[in-house]
Amino acid sequence: MVRRTLVVAVSLFGTVRSAAQTPVGAGLTVGAARLSDKRSERVMTGVLQIRPAPWLTVSAIPSVVRVANDTSGTSASSGGLGDLPLVAGAAVTLPARWSPTIGGALIMSLPTGDAACGLGSGQTTFGIDAGVGIAPTANLRFSADASRNLSGLAGQSSLTPSQATAVRLEAAADVAPRWTIGLSVGADVGSGDSTQALTRIAGAGITHAIAGALAVTVDASHGLTTASPRWVVSVGLGTVFSGISPVAPTSPLRRLQRSFGGAAGRSRGSGKVGACG
Numbered sequence: 001m002v003r004r005t006l007v008v009a010v011s012l013f014g015t016v017r018s019a020a021q022t023p024v025g026a027g028l029t030v031g032a033a034r035l036s037d038k039r040s041e042r043v044m045t046g047v048l049q050i051r052p053a054p055w056l057t058v059s060a061i062p063s064v065v066r067v068a069n070d071t072s073g074t075s076a077s078s079g080g081l082g083d084l085p086l087v088a089g090a091a092v093t094l095p096a097r098w099s100p101t102i103g104g105a106l107i108m109s110l111p112t113g114d115a116a117c118g119l120g121s122g123q124t125t126f127g128i129d130a131g132v133g134i135a136p137t138a139n140l141r142f143s144a145d146a147s148r149n150l151s152g153l154a155g156q157s158s159l160t161p162s163q164a165t166a167v168r169l170e171a172a173a174d175v176a177p178r179w180t181i182g183l184s185v186g187a188d189v190g191s192g193d194s195t196q197a198l199t200r201i202a203g204a205g206i207t208h209a210i211a212g213a214l215a216v217t218v219d220a221s222h223g224l225t226t227a228s229p230r231w232v233v234s235v236g237l238g239t240v241f242s243g244i245s246p247v248a249p250t251s252p253l254r255r256l257q258r259s260f261g262g263a264a265g266r267s268r269g270s271g272k273v274g275a276c277g
Contacts, residue, residue, distance in 0.1 A: 023050065023051045023052075024048075024049070024050055024051070025047075025048075025049040025051075025213070025238070025239045025240040026046070026047060026048050026049070026238065026239065026240060027046065027047040027049075027236075027238045027239075027240035027250060028044070028045070028046050028047070028238070029043070029044065029045040029046075029047075029234070030043070030044050030045075031043050031044075031045075031234075033229065034230075035229070037070075038069050038070050038071055039067070039068070039069055039070075040067075040068045040070075041065060041066070041067050041068075042065070042066045043063055043064070043065045043066075043082070044063065044064045044065075045061060045062070045063040045064075045082075046061070046062050046063070047059060047060070047061050047240050047249070047250055048060045049240055049249075049250075055090055055091060055092050056088070056089070056090050057087075057088075057089045057090075057091075057248075057249075058086075058087070058088050058089075059085075059086070059087040059088075059089070059249045059250075060084065060085075060086055060087075061084070061085045061086075061087070061249065062081070062082075062084050062112070063081070063082035063083075063084075064079075064080070064081060064082065065079065065080070065081075065082040065113070065119060066078070066079035067079070067118050067119065069118075078114075078117035078118045078119060079119075080113065080114055080117060080119050081112045081113055081114075081119070081120075082112070082113045082119055082120055083109045083110060083111055083112055083113045083119075083120035083121060083125075084109065084110040084112045085107060085108070085109045085249075086107070086108045086109070086110065087105055087106070087107050087129075087249045088105060088106050089103060089104070089105035089106075089129070089247045089248070089249065090103060090104055090105070091103030091104075091245060091246055091247065098134040098135055098136050099134065099135045100132065100133070100134050101132065101133040101134070101143075101245060101246055102131070102132050102133075102246065103130070103131050103132075103133075103145075103245065103246030103247040104128070104129065104130045104131075104246075104247060105128070105129040105130075105147075105247040105249070106126070106127075106128060106129075107126065107127040107128070107129060107147070108124065108125070108126055109121070109124065109125045109126075109127075110124055111123055111124055123151070124151075125149065125150075125151035126149075126150045126151050127147060127148060127149045127150055127151070128147065128148055128150060129145060129146070129147040129247045130145060130146060130147075130246075130247065131143055131144060131145025131146070131168075131246025131247045132144055132145070132246055133244060133245055133246050138174075139173060139174035140171075140172075140173050140174075141171070141172045141173075141244050142169075142170070142171050142172075142244070143168075143169070143170045143171075143244040143245065143246055144167075144168070144169050144170075145167075145168050145246050145247055146165055146166065146167045146168075147165070147166045147247075148164075148165045148166070164188035164189060164190045164198055165188070165189050165190045166186065166187075166188055167186065167187050167188075167189055168184065168185070168186045168251070168253050168254075169184065169185045169186075170182060170183070170184040170185075170244040170251065170253075171183045171184075171244070172207075172244045178208055178209040178210075179206065179207070179208055179209075180206070180207040180208075180209075181204070181205070181206050181207075182204065182205045182206070182207070182219075182244065183202075183203070183204050184201075184202070184203040184204070184205075184221070184251075184253055185200075185201070185202050185203070186199075186200070186201040186202075186203075186253040187199070187200045187201070188200075197225070197226075197227035198225070198227065199223065199225060199227050199228040199229070200223065200224035200225045200228055201221050201222070201223055201224065201228055201229065201232075201253060202221065202222055202224060203219060203220060203221030203222070203232065203253060204219070204220055204221075205217060205218060205219030205220065205234075206218050213239040214237070214238070214239060215236075215237070215238075216235070216236065216237045217234070217235070217236035217237075218234070218235050218236070219232070219233070219234045219236070220232065220233050220234075221233075221253070
């Protein structure tokens with residue numbers, strides 16, 4: 001049977017053209033995911049982002065998740081806090097042609113979810129992220145980045161194989177005053193594992209700047225393999241930076257991974273859904 005996955009998300013995020021103008025930002029995501037014929041998730045994820053310096057951002061991404069498994073007509077579910085990713089990212093733009101930006105991030109996920117109930121990994125996990133961006137013109141930007149988990153099976157999430165490297169390519173173009181369209185592609189590369197196949201995702205979106213740091217965004221993604229989330233739709237409003245700058249934790253494809261993937265881990269407890277209310 002072909003595995004089908006449906007993800008629908010409503011998120012509150014903002015996009016700003018200059019991250020340095022926003023020392024503090026916040027966001028909220030509310031979503032639902034159909035990960036297989038049997039497994040589904042509903043997630044509410046918040047983002048608090050602080051910029052102590054123009055080149056440094058620190059983000060906390062808490063979530064509340066409800067996971068359900070339907071087996072032989074019987075539904076079992078668990079709900080509670082998911083794991084808590086903490087992201088420290090640094091980025092600098094070089095004074096050169098096309099304004100190249102390079103960035104990196106360290107990611108630590110605290111086991112605030114109850115792994116015995118199928119929520120989270122049950123262990124503190126670590127990861128790294130690195131990326132580069134360029135702006136050939138004032139209205140056209142590209143970025144590429146890669147991230148990898150450093151904690152083995154303990155860091156495997158419901159959407160991310162533990163032994164793979166996640167690669168993301170994004171492009172954004174200003175098509176009218178205050179209007180920006182974007183395209184993105186994400187893929188897992190390298191080795192998979194025995195419990196989870198590699199994924200491929202393509203996405204598109206549009207952003208409208210309302211005033212200052214406040215913007216509204218609409219994004220949609222489609223899975224390109226049977227192991228991928230089939231569809232993702234998000235609508236955003238707020239002041240959290242979510243442009244294509246390297247290693248931004250609120251970029252469209254990262255929202256999916258951290259909102260749903262970080263909330264309910266597969267490495268531990270996924271077979272115990274229903275053990276907790």
